[in-house]
Amino acid sequence: MILHFYIARRFLRAFMIVVAVFVSILLPIDFAEQIRRVGGSESPFGAAFELSLLNLPGMLYQLLPLFVMIATLFLFLALARTSELVVIRSSGRSALRSTMSPVTVALLIGVFGVTVLNPIVAATERQYESRIAAFRSGEARTLSVFAGGLWLRQGNGSRQTVIRASSANGDGTTLSDATFFVFDDTGSVVQRIDAEGARLTAGAWVLNGVKAWPIAGSDNPEAAAERFDSFTLPSTLTAEQIRDSFARPSTVPIYELPGFIAQMNAAGFAALTHRVWLQMELSNPLMLAAMVLIGAGFTMRHTRFGRTGLMVLIAIILGFGIFFVRNFAQVLGETAQLPVLLVAWAPPSAAILLALGLLLQTEDG
Numbered sequence: 001m002i003l004h005f006y007i008a009r010r011f012l013r014a015f016m017i018v019v020a021v022f023v024s025i026l027l028p029i030d031f032a033e034q035i036r037r038v039g040g041s042e043s044p045f046g047a048a049f050e051l052s053l054l055n056l057p058g059m060l061y062q063l064l065p066l067f068v069m070i071a072t073l074f075l076f077l078a079l080a081r082t083s084e085l086v087v088i089r090s091s092g093r094s095a096l097r098s099t100m101s102p103v104t105v106a107l108l109i110g111v112f113g114v115t116v117l118n119p120i121v122a123a124t125e126r127q128y129e130s131r132i133a134a135f136r137s138g139e140a141r142t143l144s145v146f147a148g149g150l151w152l153r154q155g156n157g158s159r160q161t162v163i164r165a166s167s168a169n170g171d172g173t174t175l176s177d178a179t180f181f182v183f184d185d186t187g188s189v190v191q192r193i194d195a196e197g198a199r200l201t202a203g204a205w206v207l208n209g210v211k212a213w214p215i216a217g218s219d220n221p222e223a224a225a226e227r228f229d230s231f232t233l234p235s236t237l238t239a240e241q242i243r244d245s246f247a248r249p250s251t252v253p254i255y256e257l258p259g260f261i262a263q264m265n266a267a268g269f270a271a272l273t274h275r276v277w278l279q280m281e282l283s284n285p286l287m288l289a290a291m292v293l294i295g296a297g298f299t300m301r302h303t304r305f306g307r308t309g310l311m312v313l314i315a316i317i318l319g320f321g322i323f324f325v326r327n328f329a330q331v332l333g334e335t336a337q338l339p340v341l342l343v344a345w346a347p348p349s350a351a352i353l354l355a356l357g358l359l360l361q362t363e364d365g
Contacts, residue, residue, distance in 0.1 A: 003088065007101040010078070015071035015109070019060065022067065026059055027052055037132070047131075054128040058250065061121045064113055068106050068288045069319040072295030073312055075102060085300060096359060099296045106292045110285025118281060119253035126251045149177075154237045159184065161233075165198070172242035173200040178207070180233060190216035193233065200237060207231040249277030257281075272340070276333040279344030280326075286348040287326065293355030294319055297362065322351045 165175035196209030333343030
């Protein structure tokens, strides 16, 4: 047990050192990028530094598998260089037993990331996006999904239209039971339009089963209301802009993600991207454990055998390969090419089996 704690402590220390090194590298680079973005503001350095701090947790969270891989390489190379691995083997401990401590720590880091870091990253990314949006000018477009349907907003600085609909198709271009509230530049409602259905075309909403109330300048809007079989309302929205207005999965805390997915499903959206993201987050601890086993498989050898640099290079390439395959599988899952559970759990599971086979062949075979 003492030996397990010793190896775990060494691995955790190596992990913290790797994280600190990457923070010292990524923060100045991102700070320079944020200065370029907010260069026209009144205090560009303060705003850029704030944006960099908000963006940093998300960047670090995405790189967790890389941090674990590098920490594993540092750990076992250090143990091999000091001949501690030889002593551990001579005590009767196999290679697999020696990896139990770093694998356990990696699993705990993964669980900590999912349960604690994920909500923090979601909050910082929401703040980051809102601050970035404040520096941008142009039209405002937002989409909000709730249990009873969805809200859309379109327009520019002089005219806004708020849209409520009970349901929509997969890309939000066809609405059912829709209500349009048209506002002027002072924020006052000038018109309300109810429609049984609405379809987004190039530059306009085409409505059917319409009833329109002129709110502004009318003492009795109901008496002045008009009905139309078909009605065209100008729009600045496109299908791509509606899709991009969805909350990115990374900005929704994992505790709220199942409810958010249920709301999107109730509103008529498939929420496939969010479903894939949820499973990818849940499989993160397994991915970190896979990175430990891959790194251990190529570095649990005495330095006198030589080719240490080559083994490290192969381990890093294989780790990046698994990371790429996982991201590629995520894209396939988001486009409904593969089942959600398969794209989230198959890559880390396959990586663990591959690494275990390598360890058994090279160390215990």
